[in-house]
Each structure stands twice: as structure tokens, then as C-alpha cells.
Amino acid sequence: MGATSSRADGASRLVFAGVAFAFLLVMLGATLPTPLFPVYQQRFGFTQLIITVIFAAYAVGVIGALIVTGRWSDQLGRRPLLFGGLVAAALSDVMFLVSDGLAGLLVARVLSGISAGIYTGTATVAVIELAPKPWKRMATFIATAVNMGGLGLGPVVAGLLGQYAPWPLHLAYAVHLGLLAIAVGAIGIAPETVQRPDRPRLTLQRLRVPAEVRGLFLPAAVAGFAGFAVLGFFSATAPAFMGEVLGHANLALIGVVAGTAFFSSTLGQLAQGRFAERKRLPLGCGVIIVGILLVGIGIGVVSLWLFLGGAIIAGLGHGIAFRAGLGAVTAASPVNQRGALTSTFFVVVYVALSIPVLGIGLTARIAGLPVAGMGFATFVALLAAVALVSLLRYRARATPDPSSQPSFRES
Missing domain, CATH: 1.20.1250.20 (MFS general substrate transporter like domains)
Known part of the structure; x- marks a missing residue:
């Protein structure tokens, strides 16, 4: 046996x-x-x-x-x-x-x-x-x-x-x-883990946010948007900033810098469990703000080390905010609507991979890469600040009785 x-x-x-x-x-x-x-x-x-x-x-x-x-x-x-x-x-x-x-x-x-x-x-x-x-x-x-x-x-x-x-x-x-x-x-x-029905129904995934979760969904989604915008920045435009602004054209170095934000996000997701549940999402927002501002400063003063340090810190913030935010909204949602809510959350954050970087491309044509990069950093920092303020207002409006508060644990 x-x-x-x-x-x-x-x-x-x-x-x-x-x-x-x-x-x-x-x-x-x-x-x-x-x-x-x-x-x-x-x-x-x-x-x-x-x-x-x-x-x-x-x-x-x-x-x-x-x-x-x-x-x-x-x-x-x-x-x-x-x-x-x-x-x-x-x-x-x-x-x-x-x-x-x-x-x-x-x-x-x-x-x-x-x-x-x-x-x-x-x-x-x-x-x-x-x-x-x-x-x-x-x-x-x-x-x-x-x-x-x-x-x-x-x-x-x-x-x-x-x-x-x-x-x-x-x-x-x-x-x-x-x-x-x-x-x-x-x-x-x-092995297959699903019992396939006799007549499968292939329907589209509905996107919805239950009314009872909307007050929490907004700051969580905005924070997720800001964090994924950072990942989109390093995936799409970091090579251009590395080569044309910071003067480093080595492809291996570019790859390491771009990958750093994702590795840091993984560490942030692991580390967020060390903090009290109510502190995780605000902390993630704050760390994103610090990290992306360092990225912007690194571009402005032409410093690879500030740029890389910003990538590490912003990645950590993304990991903390993303896991805490998704966990919070799914925990607060009715069980039978969690699938749709999760899909809605992912659609919002994946939009952040495209729209902000397109803004960088357009701005770079008009004002140049350095201005576009610093403008992007300011935009993301403001988004994270909006998420933080929205979260604090949501909590201030919520009933102070802990038993009536949505749990900020992972789903």
C-alpha cells in the first residue's frame, strides 16, 4: 500500500x-x-x-x-x-x-x-x-x-x-x-477534472459587477488598472526608453529590466499575506505610486538604476494591489456571481495593457519619449492615488461594525 x-x-x-x-x-x-x-x-x-x-x-x-x-x-x-x-x-x-x-x-x-x-x-x-x-x-x-x-x-x-x-x-x-x-x-x-454535460452550452462570459460590491470594485479595479499599466509599460516601451533615453541597447539587459517588474509582482503577491487584510490594498497603491515616480525620475535624470529600482518597487506594488484587490472584491461578491465579477475585473486590468502604452506612442510623436515617459509615470501615480482615496472613502461610508464589513481576504 x-x-x-x-x-x-x-x-x-x-x-x-x-x-x-x-x-x-x-x-x-x-x-x-x-x-x-x-x-x-x-x-x-x-x-x-x-x-x-x-x-x-x-x-x-x-x-x-x-x-x-x-x-x-x-x-x-x-x-x-x-x-x-x-x-x-x-x-x-x-x-x-x-x-x-x-x-x-x-x-x-x-x-x-x-x-x-x-x-x-x-x-x-x-x-x-x-x-x-x-x-x-x-x-x-x-x-x-x-x-x-x-x-x-x-x-x-x-x-x-x-x-x-x-x-x-x-x-x-x-x-x-x-x-x-x-x-x-x-x-x-x-486527467480531466470536469464532468462534461451531455449538451454543452458555449455562451459568452457575462461582465457584471453586483450592486453590493461596486463601492469596493471601483478602487480595486483602478488600482489593478494602474498596476497593469506599469506592466504594459515595461512590456511595450521599456526597450525604447532603455535604448533611446538611457543609452543601453543590449537586448539581454533590456530583457532583464523588462522581466524585473513581473518577477517583483510575484514577490509582492507572496508578501501581501504578511500584512493585515485592511492594509494590503492601500499599501499596494502606495508602493505603486513610489515605484512609478522613481521610473519617471529615472527617465528625467537619465539614470538606469533609478529606472530599474522603480521597476522593482512598482512591480511589488502591482503584486500586492492586484492580489489584494481581486481577493477583496471576490470575497465580498455573492458566490453565484464571482465568475462574472472576476472576468470583469480581468477585462478592466487587461485594457490597461493597451490604452496607456498607446498614449505613450502618441505623446512620443508630439513631445518626444522623455516627456511621454514622465507623463505616463504621473498618470499612473495619479490613478493609484485615486484608487487609494476612493478606498478610504468607501471604508469611511461603510458601517463601522466589523461584522458588516466585506472581508479583505483572498478568495
């Missing part, structure tokens, strides 16, 4: 690791282009605005996948959606490999966004469901860490290969495509 149990435990850990690996790989692919944007810009003569448009196409794919397929895994099962996400990721790699202009790059980014959108919802749930018993308590954090860790590794891997290996615009995608074959095998051996 002991040997049988040991083998079963080993098999469950292998399956769990395989699904987590596939999740990490899909998210890694989403940020592979980041350090290569300057090379695309030079090769094809793109303006900074076009680069931000290419990046924003990713957010279109993510939001579309969240809305269209958000409820499909409950009807079709987790594995079909996970396979579908891998197919979209592989098609994205192929498009990057064969693309010779703007149209192909836009298609590749949309496909990458679709794969990430599918995995953001489905793989998160699958990782939690397949976690071995000893790891159940940490399953949610493992899922978010894999998500953010993959996004952080993408620029690092592509930057190292782009700088020190041949075929700089293609090798990272070829390697990623090969690794996806391993991920297909990992999903293939994973």
Missing part, C-alpha cells in the same frame, strides 16, 4: 508540474517580443507608435479570449481548452517566424493574446484543481507565480538569445515552438 501510494503521489506531482509548465510556457511566449521590439523597429522602420500598436494587439486577443471562452472549460472540460491555448501559442510562433511586416506581427500578437487569455482562466483553475494535497494551500499562489513568472521569463530568454545567439528575430520563437511540443505531451497525460 505504501509503495502504491508513493507512486500515486509521484504521478500526481508529475501531472501537476506538467500543467504548470504548460501554463508558464504559454505566458512566456506572450512577452518574447519585448526585447526584440528595437530590432523590429530598425528592420522595418516602425515608429514607436506602431510598436505600441503591435503590443496592444495582444490585449485585444486576451480580452476576446476571456469573454468568448471564459466559461467554455466548465462545459467542454479543461483539457480541450488547454490544448486550444497551446495551438494558438504555436500558431503565434509560426507567424513570428514567417512574418515580414506589420500585418503578420499583428496577427502573431493577437494569437499570442488568445493563448494567454485562455490560459489565464482555464490553466489557473486546472493548476489549483490538480495540486497534490500537500500543496493545496499554496495552489493559488503557485498558479499566479507561474503566470507572472512566465511573463517575466519571456523578455529574459528572448533578450539573451537575441543578443548572443544567431537568428535574433527568430530563434526565440523556434525554441519556444519546440518546447510547446513538450507541453502538449504534459497536457495529454493530465
